[in-house]
Structures are given as structure tokens and as C-alpha cells.
Amino acid sequence: METEKYDVIIIGAGPSGLTSAIYCGRAGLSTLVLEKGFCGGQIYLSSLVENYPGVKSTDGATLIATMVSQAKSFGAQILENSPVTEVDLEGKTVKTEKADYSADSIIISTGNRWRKLGVPGESELVGRGVSYCATCDGPFFKGKEVAVIGGGDSAIEEAMYLTKFASRVYVIHRRDKLRAEKYVQEQAFANEKLEFLWDTQVKEIAGSGKVEKLSLENSKTNETTGLEVSGVFIYIGMLPNTEMFKGALETDERGYIKTNERMQASIKGVYAAGDVRSSPVKQITTATSDGTVAAVSAVQQSQGLL
Amino acid sequence: METEKYDVIIIGAGPSGLTSAIYCGRAGLSTLVLEKGFCGGQIYLSSLVENYPGVKSTDGATLIATMVSQAKSFGAQILENSPVTEVDLEGKTVKTEKADYSADSIIISTGNRWRKLGVPGESELVGRGVSYCATCDGPFFKGKEVAVIGGGDSAIEEAMYLTKFASRVYVIHRRDKLRAEKYVQEQAFANEKLEFLWDTQVKEIAGSGKVEKLSLENSKTNETTGLEVSGVFIYIGMLPNTEMFKGALETDERGYIKTNERMQASIKGVYAAGDVRSSPVKQITTATSDGTVAAVSAVQQSQGLL
Numbered sequence: 001m002e003t004e005k006y007d008v009i010i011i012g013a014g015p016s017g018l019t020s021a022i023y024c025g026r027a028g029l030s031t032l033v034l035e036k037g038f039c040g041g042q043i044y045l046s047s048l049v050e051n052y053p054g055v056k057s058t059d060g061a062t063l064i065a066t067m068v069s070q071a072k073s074f075g076a077q078i079l080e081n082s083p084v085t086e087v088d089l090e091g092k093t094v095k096t097e098k099a100d101y102s103a104d105s106i107i108i109s110t111g112n113r114w115r116k117l118g119v120p121g122e123s124e125l126v127g128r129g130v131s132y133c134a135t136c137d138g139p140f141f142k143g144k145e146v147a148v149i150g151g152g153d154s155a156i157e158e159a160m161y162l163t164k165f166a167s168r169v170y171v172i173h174r175r176d177k178l179r180a181e182k183y184v185q186e187q188a189f190a191n192e193k194l195e196f197l198w199d200t201q202v203k204e205i206a207g208s209g210k211v212e213k214l215s216l217e218n219s220k221t222n223e224t225t226g227l228e229v230s231g232v233f234i235y236i237g238m239l240p241n242t243e244m245f246k247g248a249l250e251t252d253e254r255g256y257i258k259t260n261e262r263m264q265a266s267i268k269g270v271y272a273a274g275d276v277r278s279s280p281v282k283q284i285t286t287a288t289s290d291g292t293v294a295a296v297s298a299v300q301q302s303q304g305l306l
Numbered sequence: 307m308e309t310e311k312y313d314v315i316i317i318g319a320g321p322s323g324l325t326s327a328i329y330c331g332r333a334g335l336s337t338l339v340l341e342k343g344f345c346g347g348q349i350y351l352s353s354l355v356e357n358y359p360g361v362k363s364t365d366g367a368t369l370i371a372t373m374v375s376q377a378k379s380f381g382a383q384i385l386e387n388s389p390v391t392e393v394d395l396e397g398k399t400v401k402t403e404k405a406d407y408s409a410d411s412i413i414i415s416t417g418n419r420w421r422k423l424g425v426p427g428e429s430e431l432v433g434r435g436v437s438y439c440a441t442c443d444g445p446f447f448k449g450k451e452v453a454v455i456g457g458g459d460s461a462i463e464e465a466m467y468l469t470k471f472a473s474r475v476y477v478i479h480r481r482d483k484l485r486a487e488k489y490v491q492e493q494a495f496a497n498e499k500l501e502f503l504w505d506t507q508v509k510e511i512a513g514s515g516k517v518e519k520l521s522l523e524n525s526k527t528n529e530t531t532g533l534e535v536s537g538v539f540i541y542i543g544m545l546p547n548t549e550m551f552k553g554a555l556e557t558d559e560r561g562y563i564k565t566n567e568r569m570q571a572s573i574k575g576v577y578a579a580g581d582v583r584s585s586p587v588k589q590i591t592t593a594t595s596d597g598t599v600a601a602v603s604a605v606q607q608s609q610g611l612l
Binding site: 053055293 | 321324325328329332333334356357358359360361362364369372373375376441445463466467470471489490493567568585586587589590591592594595596597598599602605608609
């Protein structure tokens with residue numbers, strides 16, 4: 001297979017990767033973006049984005065479509081449905097099923113993903129009532145009762161979104177208070193369709209062919225109960241998408257890639273940006289900033305300045 | 307004078323300050339933004355912004371107007387024409403001519419400014435060929451001849467960046483050698499599109515409606531010449547807008563405020579965000595990211611989490 005040569009290869013087409021593509025393309029670097037599925041990253045599924053500065057109330061898909069069109073207008077090549085099958089960060093080569101690529105620099109923007117509960121029934125019933133995305137699957141639960149697992153911002157925001165469809169939304173949290181922002185909490189406690197089950201853990205998701213019942217355990221009383229629901233939405237934390245780089249780069253204790261303030265990872269010519277990078281806050285703004293800085297570094301590297 | 311109390315006071319209403327206001331307001335903090343002039347910061351003057359992700363070709367004023375409306379929609383109070391006359395960062399009190407304010411946290415987003423040449427035509431032609439940012443405006447000069455004023459690292463790096471677009475880049479420096487680092491110089495001297503004019507000062511920037519010509523003077527021979535260019539990029543140094551905090555906070559050697567990755571400055575409850583902060587890249591994206599992180603920190607502080 002012939003190897004196609006680019007100045008920079010960007011792995012992952014969420015907000016950080018697309019921003020890197022905008023900046024690299026605009027600076028005249030030949031730029032390839034490899035995306036395993038479709039462009040967008042996690043924000044693609046958000047039905048309402050109201051806190052991205054400079055864009056008054058939009059949705060994730062619209063925001064991403066604009067970023068894609070900006071990146072393309074500056075000459076970046078974006079390949080969807082192109083999962084990386086092999087990568088050599090030292091040698092700067094990347095393979096997909098269709099082709100081999102090489103570059104002077106690689107920007108990793110593969111993002112992160114939701115953690116699984118790891119209880120019986122979870123994997124078996126994914127897509128049959130078990131979901132990690134209220135925006136995708138909420139409308140399937142019109143007039144039904146569902147549960148949300150978790151107590152952070154995402155859990156509560158998505159629970160509130162689900163009240164648009166479900167007749168009742170149980171929020172099941174293993175602690176006795178929420179981690180979500182105060183503003184979010186106030187909104188949640190005022191919502192009559194939400195019901196909170198505190199100090200509660202899910203032991204099993206049961207049902208024949210589709211979700212029918214949760215087995216719950218109260219961690220203070222050890223009491224076990226059953227809860228009949230048609231859907232369960234799981235929001236209990238996130239994992240970085242770093243499997244393909246395992247062991248090759250320095251990471252923090254949770255597996256996120258460590259960089260300096262120029263987004264340089266522990267191998268020269270390799271940069272990390274966005275949700276996959278070790279950082280305290282993960283928002284669209286922090287992703288686009290990371291993507292900008294990684295791109296500026298790649299440009300400086302191409303001119304022998306870094 | 308009575309003291310008005312807020313949860314957070316943000317000093318400066320550019321992209322970073324306004325983003326902090328959006329995030330603080332949305333999180334339910336009472337938020338005051340004090341702006342010495344009008345909202346916008348440096349980006350306000352940009353006539354075309356095409357690399358802010360998610361917004362397809364806009365201008366600085368439009369982008370800022372949207373951010374202002376977002377911040378107001380979440381309850382932030384923004385006071386323009388309200389220069390801070392006195393500030394006590396330890397005590398978290400801020401005075402303007404009109405009122406006294408106090409808060410639990412202060413976010414400093416006062417930005418920086420280019421040192422001006424101070425020659426006729428400079429102010430009049432800003433945004434019409436006079437620029438202080440090659441990364442922002444370089445692509446507008448494809449196939450044209452431009453000049454860069456200065457001899458430091460920034461001047462030379464930006465001049466090299468401009469060679470990607472311009473047909474010729476004159477580097478005009480008042481001394482007979484560069485201040486830039488040696489390896490930067492080597493790259494520069496090897497670049498055939500760069501032409502160096504030594505011992506040369508700009509006396510005037512001329513043009514009707516847009517930059518057309520520079521009047522130059524050789525400081526050794528006193529000879530005066532004209533140079534036809536379409537753009538002039540001025541890099542004779544930047545200054546952080548930190549005068550009002552002099553000595554109160556740790557800064558880097560150039561006077562920019564040092565923070566950790568949560569944007570915490572060296573006094574508890576004080577955060578810095580955007581161009582005033584010590585950081586390697588300064589773009590709208592990096593400013594909105596800083597503003598986001600500073601706000602998230604202020605919110606966490608208000609909940610006793612930081």
C-alpha cells in the first residue's frame with residue numbers, strides 16, 4: 001500500500017480536532033483529519049448549546065457543521081468512517097483499513113467517553129432501553145418512566161431534558177447530594193417530573209428483550225428494591241479514548257494525555273488537544289483553545305521554530 | 307459611598323471577561339463586569355474573523371455583541387465606561403469613579419496592547435492594512451507585498467508566517483541586527499521571500515482608505531525612501547494591561563500574570579484570564595477558554611470546592 005504524506009495528521013474530528021484543522025489548513029499545512037465515525041464528537045448530540053461564546057443558542061450538530069465547513073474551506077481533508085488501525089507515534093505513521101499515512105506531526109484529539117456501570121444486563125440491553133445519550137434516545141420514551149444514573153452536571157441536565165418526553169424521571173445517585181452546579185440543582189429540584197433516589201446503587205438491569213426493571217440497593221440501609229422503568233440513562237463519569245496509544249505517551253493517573261502549555265505530548269511532534277488531554281475543565285471552549293494551540297505548535301514545528 | 311456586593315467581579319470585557327460572565331451568570335453567581343471603555347477588547351476592531359470555530363466569517367464587533375447578549379441573558383451586569391480607579395486584591399474591593407464594589411472573587415481579564423509606532427497614518431489605517439496580528443490577518447494578503455516592523459522573536463516568527471501568503475515580506479528594523487533567537491534568525495535568513503531593511507525607521511504610513519506606502523528613514527545615512535506595500539504588521543512589543551495591579555501579583559518577566567491551569571493567580575480568590583495572562587498563544591479561542599476555566603474556578607470557590 002502506498003503511503004500518503006501530509007504535514008499534519010489529526011486523529012478525531014470533534015471541536016478540538018476541527019479547530020486544529022482550521023488553523024493548520026489556514027496556515028498552509030497539508031492537513032488530514034481521520035475520524036472513526038462521523039464528525040462531531042460528543043457535542044454533536046447536544047440539542048441545545050447556549051454557553052458557547054459568540055453563538056447565541058444553537059445545537060451541537062449545527063456548530064459542528066460550521067466547523068467542518070470552515071476546516072474544508074481552508075483545505076483540510078476530512079475522512080469520516082476511517083478508524084485508525086495502527087499508529088506509530090515515534091515514526092509518525094498512521095494506518096486505516098483503506099490506506100497508510102505519514103506526517104511531520106500528529107495531533108491527537110480522540111476525546112473521551114462515558115463510563116459503563118458494569119452491572120448485569122447493561123451490555124445486553126444497550127439500545128433496548130439502556131442509553132448514554134438522552135438527546136439520541138429520549139424521544140423513544142414518550143409517556144414512559146425512565147431512570148438516570150449519576151449526580152453530576154451531565155446527569156442532571158440530561159434528566160431534565162428527559163422530562164420533556166418521559167412521564168417520570170428517577171435520578172438514582174449513590175450519594176446523598178448532587179455534584180451538579182447550583183443553578184442546575186435549583187432547576188432540577190423545581191422540576192416536578194424528577195424524583196430523587198439518594199444513597200442508591202444499581203445492582204442489575206433486568207428485562208426480556210428490553211429494559212423492564214432495575215434492582216436497587218440502598219447503601220445506608222442495605223435494603224434492596226425493584227424499580228420498574230422502560231429506560232435507563234447512565235451518566236457516571238468518563239474515560240479517555242487513548243487505547244490505540246497505550247503506553248506510548250505519558251498520561252495522568254486517569255489515563256488522560258499529559259502535555260505542556262504548548263500541547264506537546266511526551267514524544268516530539270505529537271500534540272494532544274481537547275477532552276483526551278489531562279486538564280481540569282472540559283468544555284467546547286477549552287477544546288477549541290487546545291486545538292488552536294496544538295495547531296500553532298505544529299505550524300511552528302514545520303518552520304523549524306519548535 | 308455604599309459598597310455594592312457581588313459574588314464575582316470581572317475586570318475587562320473582551321472575549322475572556324465576557325465568557326467568564328456567561329459562565330458565572332449561568333451558574334447563578336451575581337456577576338459584575340467593569341469595562342474601562344466599551345465592550346470588546348482587541349478583537350472589536352477586526353473587520354473579518356474567519357477562524358473562530360463555529361462562526362463562519364464574521365467581524366469582531368458582531369462576535370462581541372453576541373457574547374454581550376449571552377452574558378446579559380444569564381444575568382451578568384456589565385458596566386461600560388467604568389475604569390477601575392482603585393483595587394485591593396487581598397480585600398476583594400474595587401472602586402470606580404461612581405461606586406465601590408466588593409466580591410468573593412475577582413477575575414482579571416484586562417488584556418494587553420501592542421506598543422504603537424506612533425507615526426502618522428498608523429491609527430487611521432488600523433484594520434485597513436495596519437495589523438498587529440499575522441495569524442489573524444496574514445491570509446488576507448495572498449500574493450501581495452507587506453512589511454513587518456520589528457526585530458524580536460515575534461516580529462521574525464510572524465514575518466515567516468506571512469511568507470506563506472505574501473509574495474514578499476520586508477522586515478524593517480531600526481538596528482543593524484535582530485534581537486530574535488539565533489535559530490529563529492537562521493530560519494529567517496534562509497527564507498527567500500524575506501528582505502531585511504536595516505537601520506531603518508518608519509516615519510509615516512500613507513494611503514487613501516488603505517495602506518499603500520511607507521515613508522522610511524535610514525538612521526545612519528538619514529536618507530529617506532518610500533516603500534509600496536499593501537500591509538504593515540507592527541511587532542515592536544506588547545504590554546500587559548496590569549498597571550492597576552502593580553506588584554500585587556506574581557508575573558512573568560514581561561509582566562503577564564502567572565496562573566496555574568485553573569487560572570488561579572498568586573492571591574487566593576483572584577483569577578487571570580485571556581491576553582493578560584502569561585501564556586504562549588493569544589487568540590479568541592484561548593481567551594474564551596481561559597474565561598471559562600476562571601469562571602468554573604470561581605463557581606467551585608463559591609461552593610467551597612476550591
